[in-house]
Amino acid sequence: MNLDRTNLDVPDVAHLLRSCDALADLARQETLKWFRTPGLAADNKERDGFDPVTAADRASESAMRAYLAQHHPDDGILGEEFDPVDSRSGLTWVLDPIDGTRAFLSGTPCWGVLIALTDAQGPFLGVIDQPYLGERFVGGLGEARLHGPHGTTALQTRATRELAQAILFTTFPEIGTPAERAAFARVQGRALLTRFGMDCYAYALLAAGHIDLVIEAGLNPYDIAAPLAVIEAAGGVVTDWQGGPAGGGGQVIAAANAELHAQAIALLAE
Amino acid sequence: MNLDRTNLDVPDVAHLLRSCDALADLARQETLKWFRTPGLAADNKERDGFDPVTAADRASESAMRAYLAQHHPDDGILGEEFDPVDSRSGLTWVLDPIDGTRAFLSGTPCWGVLIALTDAQGPFLGVIDQPYLGERFVGGLGEARLHGPHGTTALQTRATRELAQAILFTTFPEIGTPAERAAFARVQGRALLTRFGMDCYAYALLAAGHIDLVIEAGLNPYDIAAPLAVIEAAGGVVTDWQGGPAGGGGQVIAAANAELHAQAIALLAE
Numbered sequence: 290m291n292l293d294r295t296n297l298d299v300p301d302v303a304h305l306l307r308s309c310d311a312l313a314d315l316a317r318q319e320t321l322k323w324f325r326t327p328g329l330a331a332d333n334k335e336r337d338g339f340d341p342v343t344a345a346d347r348a349s350e351s352a353m354r355a356y357l358a359q360h361h362p363d364d365g366i367l368g369e370e371f372d373p374v375d376s377r378s379g380l381t382w383v384l385d386p387i388d389g390t391r392a393f394l395s396g397t398p399c400w401g402v403l404i405a406l407t408d409a410q411g412p413f414l415g416v417i418d419q420p421y422l423g424e425r426f427v428g429g430l431g432e433a434r435l436h437g438p439h440g441t442t443a444l445q446t447r448a449t450r451e452l453a454q455a456i457l458f459t460t461f462p463e464i465g466t467p468a469e470r471a472a473f474a475r476v477q478g479r480a481l482l483t484r485f486g487m488d489c490y491a492y493a494l495l496a497a498g499h500i501d502l503v504i505e506a507g508l509n510p511y512d513i514a515a516p517l518a519v520i521e522a523a524g525g526v527v528t529d530w531q532g533g534p535a536g537g538g539g540q541v542i543a544a545a546n547a548e549l550h551a552q553a554i555a556l557l558a559e
Numbered sequence: 560m561n562l563d564r565t566n567l568d569v570p571d572v573a574h575l576l577r578s579c580d581a582l583a584d585l586a587r588q589e590t591l592k593w594f595r596t597p598g599l600a601a602d603n604k605e606r607d608g609f610d611p612v613t614a615a616d617r618a619s620e621s622a623m624r625a626y627l628a629q630h631h632p633d634d635g636i637l638g639e640e641f642d643p644v645d646s647r648s649g650l651t652w653v654l655d656p657i658d659g660t661r662a663f664l665s666g667t668p669c670w671g672v673l674i675a676l677t678d679a680q681g682p683f684l685g686v687i688d689q690p691y692l693g694e695r696f697v698g699g700l701g702e703a704r705l706h707g708p709h710g711t712t713a714l715q716t717r718a719t720r721e722l723a724q725a726i727l728f729t730t731f732p733e734i735g736t737p738a739e740r741a742a743f744a745r746v747q748g749r750a751l752l753t754r755f756g757m758d759c760y761a762y763a764l765l766a767a768g769h770i771d772l773v774i775e776a777g778l779n780p781y782d783i784a785a786p787l788a789v790i791e792a793a794g795g796v797v798t799d800w801q802g803g804p805a806g807g808g809g810q811v812i813a814a815a816n817a818e819l820h821a822q823a824i825a826l827l828a829e
Contacts (some may be wrong), residue, residue: 325767325769327768392754394726395752395763396764396769396770397669397754397757398692399667399669420721422668438708439691458665482661484662484665484756485755485756486754486756487667487756490667494665494666494667497666499595499599499666500666511791518592
């Protein structure tokens with residue numbers, strides 16, 4: 290059990306991994322009650338003030354918070370939908386109950402539930418769960434695995450060394466300032482191919498060794514904590530655009546390996 | 560059995576639907592042999608001249624062609640990967656063994672297998688199959704159904720009447736001429752939200768009532784034949800940007816209903 294967290298009195302690893310599964314199971318159950326249901330469309334919000342996507346988001350996060358209150362009462366919680374809970378243990382759970390609400394609203398299977406565990410050094414355990422597909426990407430505390438409908442496989446990032454061979458994903462052109470979009474375009478111009486609009490699922494694909502780069506901007510901490518832990522556990526590199534810690538959100542780059550990461554941040558910085 | 564094809568001596572409907580399933584099963588089997596396998600990456604093509612995505616494409620189409628040669632020897636075939644087969648029956652099968660090869664290459668679950676049956680009036684039976692998800696969208700000859708991992712449901716397009724409430728999907732910004740992108744942008748500016756990069760899966764979402772519009776350009780006939788049949792069977796409208804037949808490809812708009820279609824083509828024509 291290599292915890293890579295020597296300064297912390299970290300609780301039992303198996304217990305934490307079980308809690309990750311329990312949290313993801315609860316979120317899966319809550320989100321699938323709403324996904325692809327009639328009337329999920331945004332115009333409901335206009336008509337009667339009820340927004341079913343927000344309802345799904347809150348139901349998912351509430352279920353996870355209730356579990357944590359019972360099983361990890363001393364840990365903090367940072368979630369998208371409700372106020373933070375202070376940590377007494379030094380550990381904080383970071384929750385995004387539905388990452389990609391527009392994808393969720395549109396019925397695509399590329400949104401996800403994000404669960405991460407952080408300490409003072411940042412995220413060290415993460416889950417990217419896709420409830421409709423039944424895929425769960427788990428990374429950290431010695432784990433790096435996809436549990437899915439076609440079995441369980443090890444997560445390992447790709448060995449692509451040249452940007453000209455790299456597959457790049459992003460939520461651009463929907464996000465970012467003009468300057469950020471221009472920086473992104475410099476990398477896009479050198480990559481093999483670029484795909485758009487996958488939200489957190491792009492990070493899962495990177496951890497699983499199918500793509501090479503994800504570049505985004507304007508992220509919140511709960512958007513990146515779980516992807517960061519999963520990708521680092523799979524051998525990748527996640528930083529901000531200056532090469533510093535990415536756990537705070539903002540401008541984020543995830544790369545399959547250090548060589549690609551160096552090539553991409555050089556272009557982002559130009 | 561309303562065939563809507565009074566001028567043709569149409570073979571038994573159940574037989575055609577069984578053949579659609581058999582073809583989609585074969586394509587599912589062949590494509591899943593390659594999807595998400597190590598070494599699927601495009602750089603293999605550079606290294607030794609072998610392109611596994613093309614191999615998957617051809618294996619999938621070859622398996623379907625072999626079935627048709629045995630069970631429908633008088634029907635024509637129009638497929639992406641091999642030469643056309645002339646029709647002696649008046650019917651032609653239109654095959655795209657992997658629509659969205661870049662999605663396939665990237666490991667996303669949003670590519671598909673497209674199978675359509677056409678006569679002189681155009682496509683009248685279509686299948687959009689997503690092998691990894693195990694989802695099969697079938698429309699035509701009285702059928703309009705999704706068979707998936709969470710059961711079987713009827714396909715029915717949404718009732719959204721206003722563009723301001725519509726969810727728009729597209730493969731833009733990756734496709735089209737500058738003029739086409741400008742026309743697209745006029746519709747995008749009025750829509751509730753726009754999502755990118757879903758390939759044929761966007762048409763499936765439209766048929767299933769999750770989104771409202773798909774607008775694309777530069778399509779081939781085999782890209783649109785199956786989506787057209789599935790969406791029309793589900794109550795939607797599919798034409799070119801001038802409101803004419805879309806079966807030939809090129810500029811295509813698919814809408815959940817006639818009202819939305821009229822609003823969108825007026826903007827495209829400006």
